[in-house]
Amino acid sequence: MQVSLLLSLCFAKWTFIVGNPGPIEDVVIDRYSVPEHCTREVKTGDFVRYHYNGTFVDGKQFDSSHDRGVAFFVQVGRGRQIAGMDKGLIGMCVNERRRVTIPPHLAYGSQGAGDMIKADATLILDVVLLDVWNQADQTRTHSSSRPRNCRRSVQKSDFVRFHFNGTLLDGTAFDSSYGRHQTQDSLVGEGWLIAGLEEGLLGMCVGERRSLSVPPFHAYGEKGYGANVPPHATLLFDLVLEDLHNSKDDVTVETLALPQSCARRSVSGDYIRYHYNGTFLNGHAFDSSYRRNQTYNTYIGLGYVIAGMDKGLQGVCVGEKRRIIMPPHLAYGQHGAGKEIPGSAVLVFDVHVVDFHNPSDSVEIQVTHRLECNESSAVDDFIQYHYNCSLMDGTPLFSSKDYQTPQDVTLGADKVIDGLDEGLRGMCVGEKRRVLVPPHLGHGERGAGDVPGSAVLVFELELMSLHKGLPPGYLFVWLDSGPADLFKELDTNHDQEVPLEEFSDFIALQVTEGRGRLKPGVEPAVVIGDMFKNQDRNQDGRITADELKLKVQEDAENALHEEL
Numbered sequence: 001m002q003v004s005l006l007l008s009l010c011f012a013k014w015t016f017i018v019g020n021p022g023p024i025e026d027v028v029i030d031r032y033s034v035p036e037h038c039t040r041e042v043k044t045g046d047f048v049r050y051h052y053n054g055t056f057v058d059g060k061q062f063d064s065s066h067d068r069g070v071a072f073f074v075q076v077g078r079g080r081q082i083a084g085m086d087k088g089l090i091g092m093c094v095n096e097r098r099r100v101t102i103p104p105h106l107a108y109g110s111q112g113a114g115d116m117i118k119a120d121a122t123l124i125l126d127v128v129l130l131d132v133w134n135q136a137d138q139t140r141t142h143s144s145s146r147p148r149n150c151r152r153s154v155q156k157s158d159f160v161r162f163h164f165n166g167t168l169l170d171g172t173a174f175d176s177s178y179g180r181h182q183t184q185d186s187l188v189g190e191g192w193l194i195a196g197l198e199e200g201l202l203g204m205c206v207g208e209r210r211s212l213s214v215p216p217f218h219a220y221g222e223k224g225y226g227a228n229v230p231p232h233a234t235l236l237f238d239l240v241l242e243d244l245h246n247s248k249d250d251v252t253v254e255t256l257a258l259p260q261s262c263a264r265r266s267v268s269g270d271y272i273r274y275h276y277n278g279t280f281l282n283g284h285a286f287d288s289s290y291r292r293n294q295t296y297n298t299y300i301g302l303g304y305v306i307a308g309m310d311k312g313l314q315g316v317c318v319g320e321k322r323r324i325i326m327p328p329h330l331a332y333g334q335h336g337a338g339k340e341i342p343g344s345a346v347l348v349f350d351v352h353v354v355d356f357h358n359p360s361d362s363v364e365i366q367v368t369h370r371l372e373c374n375e376s377s378a379v380d381d382f383i384q385y386h387y388n389c390s391l392m393d394g395t396p397l398f399s400s401k402d403y404q405t406p407q408d409v410t411l412g413a414d415k416v417i418d419g420l421d422e423g424l425r426g427m428c429v430g431e432k433r434r435v436l437v438p439p440h441l442g443h444g445e446r447g448a449g450d451v452p453g454s455a456v457l458v459f460e461l462e463l464m465s466l467h468k469g470l471p472p473g474y475l476f477v478w479l480d481s482g483p484a485d486l487f488k489e490l491d492t493n494h495d496q497e498v499p500l501e502e503f504s505d506f507i508a509l510q511v512t513e514g515r516g517r518l519k520p521g522v523e524p525a526v527v528i529g530d531m532f533k534n535q536d537r538n539q540d541g542r543i544t545a546d547e548l549k550l551k552v553q554e555d556a557e558n559a560l561h562e563e564l
């Protein structure tokens, strides 16, 4: 305060006082330290902040702004400081150090100033310039790196997250978002930020780096801010825009890759299995299902996942790759989630849809090689078939080609997953099919072996052989009405008893001649042996006329009993 008084004492009256001529006529300037780069030199009318140390020619100090810790602020060339300083600062650069020797007639003249400065004193001011600006200045913006693909740039009412380093014009750091390890977050154009930042952010792309020079009247002005921004300070910012959205934003979906065919697109209520890479707009990754080597699985449209994902996964095809960009109000909001996702972050998910299904789905059958036939596979039939089983993304799981013979099964016997059993029905021998089995008809939510939980399975099937089956419990059926007197037909040598050999020969002949059919899928001898045992009630190795009671008749009687 004292010095500002001293230096700003009205000197107008001295200008006409002719004192003793001093040793020098004008200020003498020694620019003993000039910065390499000087973008601007002080001109008349500029406002400056500078530190100084004032001494007399004998070296005795009369004043120092350093001692007070507050730089001196003044407009240059307007008579608001001693004339010698108005002259002595012209052409000075920030961080330049000069020694200005001021003859008394350009200082306090023959009257001196107070007790401290005697009459006709020559003053030596050692000055370092801290800041220079002008009322005509504007916020200056320089983009040092702008991404090639800039889809969007900052507009008024956008919300931004940016990093910055803030320095004063002399290089002193006053603030940095990096030091806080979090971005500076703000609405733009709503007065949340100083005017210079608002202006400097407009038009920025995510990933762009800008340097700003903000005059104090677009920054913190005459009050300064906190301990680090002095009054009347020009501020320099190095900005990097990290994130950008508007509260009116909706989910953005970009298709990255579509499969050649897409028979069906997902709708609410579908259950989707997908892989994803999650990044922020600046490209930094925060999560990946690939890293866990496990798909993310969810119902969509039912609120099980963040709203942006619920929306972004609508209408996908199996195998599709899409990018889903969601603003924070459709993701984790202004508070973020965990350590990974900061508040107000826009999330970018690159999604690969592995499969989806609906709990109401049935088996989907596509005939890829169609044949006409009289007899197609049905429940109870014994069939042989080849198959390749894979996931919807093509990952192979099982194949009958790994074995020497085709797979065989009796349909409807609960020997294979329900969806496969169903997919094998109605086939002609030689027919080929592609069958999609939803998990509830496959291996369910838990999966099995290499089959992931809730996976849709794809079967490529070919029916190799078909043996029409018998109803459950039957070992043999007549294809015509059968003989009227069965025992007589069985007992070919007419000795009133039928041993196994006689029985076997007879049944084999019926099968060969197409009059009857044995239960398929088991060795005929085994089936016939079982039939024989069923009829040989006393187990003496011979069937008699009394014992003979075919299963068909027994069943007919049973049915009759039940009716009764």
Ligand SMILES: [Ca+2]
Binding pocket: 490, 491, 492, 493, 494, 495, 496, 497, 498, 499, 502
């Ligand atoms: Ca006999």
Ligand SMILES: [Ca+2]
Binding pocket: 536, 537, 538, 539, 540, 541, 542, 543, 544, 547
């Ligand atoms: Ca017997």
